[in-house]
Amino acid sequence: MTISPNIDPRGDGFTLSDQDFEAIASFAYKHFGLAMSSSKKPLVSSRLSRKLRKQNITVFKDYLKSLDGPNAEAERSELLSLLTTNVTQFFREPHHFETLRNDVLPPLIAQAKRGGRVRIWSAGCSIGQEPYTIASVLHDLCPDAEKMDIKILGTDIDPVVVQKAQAAEYPREDFDGVPKQSRFNLEPGSRPDMARVPQHLRAKCTFGVLNLIQPFPFNGKFDAIFCRNVAIYFDNPTQQKVWQAFQRVLNPGGYLFIGHSERMSGPASQFLTPAGITTYVNSPN
Template structure:
């Protein structure tokens, strides 16, 4: 999942004349977005927040942002806070995005992990912030191209996102035909037709993946260890303290020698710098002997 892009579209002045959006309204929304999702809404994003949430007011039949703030702040506001997240986030994703990470997976990480799985060992990959699903499915295609019997071993991919609506799309795994262009031709055998102008993900890839809702700033109902974690283009929209905590938490869940791949504008900073070494473009490997790497795994609660 990706949070709002840095550019902020201007609101409609005529609409702003009719529906007031006060500093107090913006503060309520920004505080809740930070508290519940870690979303750092600075004042520069005020126009974006206004334009995105104005649509929610219309759907709900509310007259002003004061009513909306009362709703999301109240005891019955959970569903609307999730809807607010969907409105404020921009799920920009495609198959095999940032291909250099998949090259690292193929050439560096997977050969040893496949050997481990063939010998009866446990292998786990985590797509954290999986958005509409192209990332975990790309991971599954890559694994299956090298290890067709992966689903019959103890090899699994966990795919999580905070947005329940985008997770439904990921689990459905149905995409417009033009998105197939991002998939290498050799991997098309892992997809199937879903009717005119659409394709879907085949059974072999689906069998490798468990989807679940997970909020990266809350407690995690998982304990690892993972051998590979992808968390790309999510942390850049957290503030620096939240980013630092996230990198350290990932480090704790990675096996010694495990790999972390992050977004093209992100860097591992803070105490976690001591846990990782850079091994490629926005790719890191966990140093041995630092972090816990607990020997258990639980699927996330949905």
Template sequence: MKSVMPGAEAEYTDNDFQRVRGIAFEEAGISLPVSKKTLVYSRLSRRLRELGYHSFHAYLDFVKTPAGQAEMEKLICALTTNVTSFFREKKHFEHLEAEVLPHLACTARSGGRVRLWSAACSTGQEPWSMAMSVMSVIPDAPSYDIRLLATDINSEVVEQAASGTYPASETDGISAENRKKYMEPCGDGKLRFAGPICKLPAFRVLNLNADWPIKGTFSAIFCRNVVIYFDDETREKLWRRLADRLEPGGFLYVGHSERVATTIQCRLEQVAPTIYRKDS
């Protein structure tokens, strides 16, 4: 069978789709159901077009070579979406500010270490929202040992997130007060984060299904709308790894359509529909 896409500009066979499924799972733990066959074509055909390939077979051969390592990352990133916004799922930030940060303020001011993690930061709206929450409760947070790790598998979105720069039209989720307090105009209708808040987040590239060169534990981890790409085994393995990185009494925040099925094994207690607390 030559092409599974009527009118396709690049040759795309069932075998090609199976190869993409294998690569996605092997490289990032992404589980692609058969229903995603058309989506895979639409996402990856742009990469083929840009590189001048006329068949998925040749393209996939390339990404498996040493010379294709950078393109392998682009392939994985093309298969995932980066839809996000500031203070998305606002109840998480309300919980963070009311139930978590006041206690962490005491820890920090007594000389303790405080660490938060945005485990799939995309273009940065989530970690910058977390940073604003921290600043709202602990205005002098940059003076203490408080840091916010922000990671994503996609190096391009991590670079964008680290710049802290966004079109003004995309900052509606931020209150006018916070925009004035934490951001500055930088031309072309854009705003960027500036001042002491920039000392809080550290941005890194990280594959959640590979090794984590991370030391220590976290008081709160946001890992939202990520496991929807994984099969059950990969999903539960990630929950266990994240729970292991939580300090006793720490909180895990997940996406609105996600849940941790193995709470007992992870030593987690569900305290709200998408919020879990690790046993003390």
């Protein structure tokens, strides 16, 4: 038997050479905006080795080719899942939803009652618990929201999580994080241990695949953007570009919420002024 240069003769499976790691890191940077330092190499190596063993791929170049091959979308999505986490939960970082409830939504609901349009974006929404949380706070404040022009858009770069977000079905225990005041009746899921977000909240949310490092395809502007625990994967220049892109699609007075370990920086900070913990208001001159 010939041993491929990528097969570890000690039997641990696949090992990533420095060159292989560089190839993956530059692919991830170019296509997803992910910045991966060499400290990530052991993690990437162990995660990829499991996958490549399963698929009987022994030469790393063959794997790289598959990222541009006929099954590229699925392969890229799987790579992205290996390199990032989709962890999310209902009412994660709850202070943001207090600001949404107390400061952001009341004037927007008044605007919608007068016939105005309200748009909220959950960018990097993973499997959808963030946009459904926004919908649930909206419904608490305005049970009639269904009849108004208020929409919540959830997007993620990964088509697999976007599909899960659309399905709106989660393990029953995931709903334990919903505070009493916002508890909604669940619809039955496809299995007894799963449950579905109810129709009136689903109806307020639409979903799509969108890569934040590419130009945004929107015509209109947003009144609030949640982009939490996503920019953490980007380097500083990419973060600054993304903050600027958000600022451009936010209405004056619109809010941007970012993750607990993320910071506003660069030219956008001239306009996005702090309004609470990791919360910014767009104040263009």
